[in-house]
Amino acid sequence: MSVFLIGQQSGIFMFLTNSMAALVKNNQSYIWVVDDKTTNVNALGSIDIRIGTELQSLKGVAHVFPLVTAGVSAKFRNGTSAGLTLIGVQVPEFAGGPWDMFSGKKEVLFRDGAIITDYFNSNALGNLAPGEYFEINGKQVFNAGLTKGVDAFGGIYAFTTIERARYLANMNTDKASAFLVQLNNEQNEQDVIRTINNHYFGVHAWSGPELTKETIFTVLATSGIAFSFGTIIVFALIIGFVIIGLTLYSSVIDRIKDYGTLKAIGATNSYIRNLILTQAMIIACSGFVIGTIVTEIFRKGIATTGTIFSYPLWMRFAFLLITLVIAFFGSLFAIRRIIRLEPGAVFRS
Amino acid sequence: MIAKLEKVSKAYSIGDQTLIALQPTDLEVREGELMLIIGPSGSGKTTLLSLLGCVIYPSEGKLWVDGNFVNEMGQKQLSALRLNTIGFIFQNFNLLAPLNAQQNVLMPLQLMGHDKKSSLVKVEQALTLVGMLDRKNNLPKQLSGGQQQRIAIARALVTDPKLILCDEPTASLDKDALRIVMTELRSLAERGKAVAVVTHDPRLKEYAHRIIEVNNGVVTETLDFEQ
Ligand SMILES: Nc1ncnc2c1ncn2[C@@H]1O[C@H](COP(=O)(O)OP(=O)(O)OP(=O)(O)O)[C@@H](O)[C@H]1O
Numbered sequence: 253m254s255v256f257l258i259g260q261q262s263g264i265f266m267f268l269t270n271s272m273a274a275l276v277k278n279n280q281s282y283i284w285v286v287d288d289k290t291t292n293v294n295a296l297g298s299i300d301i302r303i304g305t306e307l308q309s310l311k312g313v314a315h316v317f318p319l320v321t322a323g324v325s326a327k328f329r330n331g332t333s334a335g336l337t338l339i340g341v342q343v344p345e346f347a348g349g350p351w352d353m354f355s356g357k358k359e360v361l362f363r364d365g366a367i368i369t370d371y372f373n374s375n376a377l378g379n380l381a382p383g384e385y386f387e388i389n390g391k392q393v394f395n396a397g398l399t400k401g402v403d404a405f406g407g408i409y410a411f412t413t414i415e416r417a418r419y420l421a422n423m424n425t426d427k428a429s430a431f432l433v434q435l436n437n438e439q440n441e442q443d444v445i446r447t448i449n450n451h452y453f454g455v456h457a458w459s460g461p462e463l464t465k466e467t468i469f470t471v472l473a474t475s476g477i478a479f480s481f482g483t484i485i486v487f488a489l490i491i492g493f494v495i496i497g498l499t500l501y502s503s504v505i506d507r508i509k510d511y512g513t514l515k516a517i518g519a520t521n522s523y524i525r526n527l528i529l530t531q532a533m534i535i536a537c538s539g540f541v542i543g544t545i546v547t548e549i550f551r552k553g554i555a556t557t558g559t560i561f562s563y564p565l566w567m568r569f570a571f572l573l574i575t576l577v578i579a580f581f582g583s584l585f586a587i588r589r590i591i592r593l594e595p596g597a598v599f600r601s
Numbered sequence: 602m603i604a605k606l607e608k609v610s611k612a613y614s615i616g617d618q619t620l621i622a623l624q625p626t627d628l629e630v631r632e633g634e635l636m637l638i639i640g641p642s643g644s645g646k647t648t649l650l651s652l653l654g655c656v657i658y659p660s661e662g663k664l665w666v667d668g669n670f671v672n673e674m675g676q677k678q679l680s681a682l683r684l685n686t687i688g689f690i691f692q693n694f695n696l697l698a699p700l701n702a703q704q705n706v707l708m709p710l711q712l713m714g715h716d717k718k719s720s721l722v723k724v725e726q727a728l729t730l731v732g733m734l735d736r737k738n739n740l741p742k743q744l745s746g747g748q749q750q751r752i753a754i755a756r757a758l759v760t761d762p763k764l765i766l767c768d769e770p771t772a773s774l775d776k777d778a779l780r781i782v783m784t785e786l787r788s789l790a791e792r793g794k795a796v797a798v799v800t801h802d803p804r805l806k807e808y809a810h811r812i813i814e815v816n817n818g819v820v821t822e823t824l825d826f827e828q
């Protein structure tokens with residue numbers, strides 16, 4: 253059960269941390285130039301469009317793609333409304349998204365009023381059907397295509413062209429939220445980042461992975477999520493510890509006479525300790541297998557709602573290790589009990 | 602002589618009271634004898650047997666078992682001494698419930714770290730000696746009391762110990778089982794083992810070579826009895 257809880261919580265946690273920086277994570281190969289006050293890709297400031305033109309002339313830079321993100325409110329035909337994070341990308345390069353297309357092509361964004369939403373968000377978006385019209389900030393748009401599994405942290409992403417995004421969000425045409433810089437040669441990445449950070453005032457350049465890390469760190473530090481997941485995992489550890497401890501302890505008490513007999517006929521404490529540890533490891537391993545199966549079922553189940561996560565191999569090893577450690581500490585009580593048992597007690601029963 | 606007590610006494614402290622379970626005692630236990638230890642309940646019989654079995658230390662006096670000075674030995678050394686030189690037989694048989702007869706008898710050899718193949722030969726011999734070879738795959742709960750005690754005797758014998766200690770070995774047995782078990786123990790003594798048997802039961806006197814009486818912690822030897 254502990255294994256399941258830990259697995260489940262860390263799975264969701266991973267899903268959330270993934271979604272926290274989804275926008276950068278899916279555009280890791282670019283250098284991200286954003287305003288210098290943000291360390292969170294979910295809260296970008298605005299920067300002057302002329303910086304983009306200047307970046308374009310830097311040595312080693314192949315292309316600079318502006319990106320606009322804007323919070324907008326959408327109203328649907330069934331009368332409900334919802335907040336959206338609109339991501340405007342330059343076409344036809346589509347630097348910045350959309351990714352994980354499910355139905356339709358990115359190119360549908362060329363059509364007038366086209367917006368791409370996510371398959372799993374249909375519920376949140378007033379049961380929006382493919383092709384259906386809705387309003388963003390009072391202007392008519394339509395659901396042109398679907399991504400599947402594009403998650404924004406605590407929000408909903410929708411994609412469109414940069415011009416349409418500015419128009420819908422009433423944003424100045426001389427502003428952008430970020431520039432995605434593509435290089436001629438990947439190897440120069442650090443040099444270019446350094447050049448930008450040394451010569452441009454008011455902006456900061458990040459490599460994709462750095463901004464991802466920084467974003468997750470910022471969100472974790474400011475939202476208390478890490479703390480609440482941490483607490484649940486700590487509880488799971490304690491539960492596991494207590495359960496294994498009690499199971500072993502009561503099985504030892506049940507068979508205290510057998511252990512006493514063993515000691516009397518000449519078994520050493522270390523022999524008995526190994527015996528109990530072996531039992532603990534067996535319990536731990538079967539618990540791990542059951543926990544893994546249950547977590548796997550949970551994972552499959554929750555994937556249908558769009559919460560997709562998977563465990564890397566190291567995490568599975570970590571789970572196994574944690575389980576074994578739990579079992580080890582759980583067995584200490586039982587071992588202590590037996591070691592304290594006097595061999596002479598065997599004659600008194 | 603397998604064991605020697607020199608002014609050995611045993612006191613237990615319960616709270617702030619001290620209870621002398623065994624008064625200072627001189628005693629020698631010899632090979633080739635079945636020594637019966639009789640006496641009323643609470644008199645100190647088990648205490649005496651526990652001292653011989655090296656499961657408790659003497660409070661005062663000196664104790665040797667098989668040439669080892671027990672007073673100065675550590676728990677680990679005592680475990681080894683028990684394993685190698687002493688066989689234990691208990692009132693309630695104390696077979697390990699999850700193990701079958703064969704595995705129970707195998708246990709001490711396993712603890713000694715003997716290899717499985719030669720061990721199994723010894724197990725067969727021990728089970729044959731007590732006439733239980735045909736029940737080797739039975740679990741303790743599938744056997745009668747007398748049968749369980751015979752398995753326990755096989756377990757005590759399999760290591761070829763010099764000293765065999767029995768605490769009330771027949772208390773859970775009926776008349777026939779008692780006769781089988783006691784005859785077995787006596788013939789072991791006659792083949793050169795030292796056997797000590799604690800009992801309440803005067804019927805066991807006929808199997809004894811020697812009788813020790815314990816009263817209120819005081820040990821006396823009874824010399825006139827019919828063999
Ligand atoms: N571990 C112990 N702690 C405290 N007192 C003990 C302990 N073991 C034995 N005693 C006490 O020592 C005395 C002698 O006990 P012992 O078990 O040797 O008697 P016994 O002759 O074997 O009795 P029984 O025939 O009932 O088995 C008793 O009063 C008992 O309460």
Ligand SMILES: [Mg+2]
Pocket residue numbers: 646647648768
């Ligand atoms: Mg007793």
